Amino acid sequence: MSQCGFEFAGSEVVAGVDEVGRGPLCGDVVTAAVILDPSRPIQGLNDSKKLNEKKRDRLYDEICEKALAWSIGRASVEEIDQLNILQATMLAMQRAVHGLNITPTLVLIDGNRCPILPMRAEAIIKGDGLIAEISAASVLAKVVRDREMQSADLLYPGYGLAEHKGYPSPIHLEALARLGVTPIHRKTFAPVRKILESLNFVGGRAVN
Structure with missing residues (x-):
């Protein structure tokens, strides 16, 4: 039971x-x-x-x-x-x-x-x-998954991944706009897609 x-x-x-x-x-x-x-x-x-x-x-x-x-x-x-x-x-x-x-x-x-x-x-x-x-x-x-996000935080510092675990928190969204899109971001998700559409990107990471 x-x-x-x-x-x-x-x-x-x-x-x-x-x-x-x-x-x-x-x-x-x-x-x-x-x-x-x-x-x-x-x-x-x-x-x-x-x-x-x-x-x-x-x-x-x-x-x-x-x-x-x-x-x-x-x-x-x-x-x-x-x-x-x-x-x-x-x-x-x-x-x-x-x-x-x-x-x-x-x-x-x-x-x-x-x-x-x-x-x-x-x-x-x-x-x-x-x-x-x-x-x-x-x-x-x-x-x-939480442990994987903690490891990802070391690879991609500045996004706060260890704290919000990748969810679209204000900190995460601000970091995306400031730092760009990493290779582990889901490009079809609206906040990420919008950044990619507004910026040029090289090697999977968005730059101005």
Whole structure:
């Protein structure tokens, strides 16, 4: 049984799937798929956005240790620009599920739509706060992507990526206008596209 009273048949192998990074202006969209071990419950799982960083980091380690299987999937900035963010997210979810070393019989996905998968799948709105497997996937995906944005902040200083994680905060938008567009920015997203349209750019980085 998952948290909050959702029950599954004893024969079901349930994987939870969630994504992080649909809204940011830069970086990959990251997804995770998790199959929990009923004999090794994990306390404190919840929507990763409702947990502080310290708790997410602790849960990340515990999930990686206790889960029967887990996998990270992603779609690159180039794929996001080519496919659009929705289709890139579906692709990243497929990759996460296919990366599991145990094949689930049922995949529960946070949100209102499912990627095409070879097994039964169900979308659950606000599932990251309702289903333990999805909560675990939410934590893994957020910790992985947040850490990647912290690393990107070292490569591209001045944008504040470690703080806002690539979301279109005033600091980020001001830095984009002042410093230009980096290779990890999503060129089809409106704030980035507008800068590229108004400036000449060389080598993937916009300059006056």
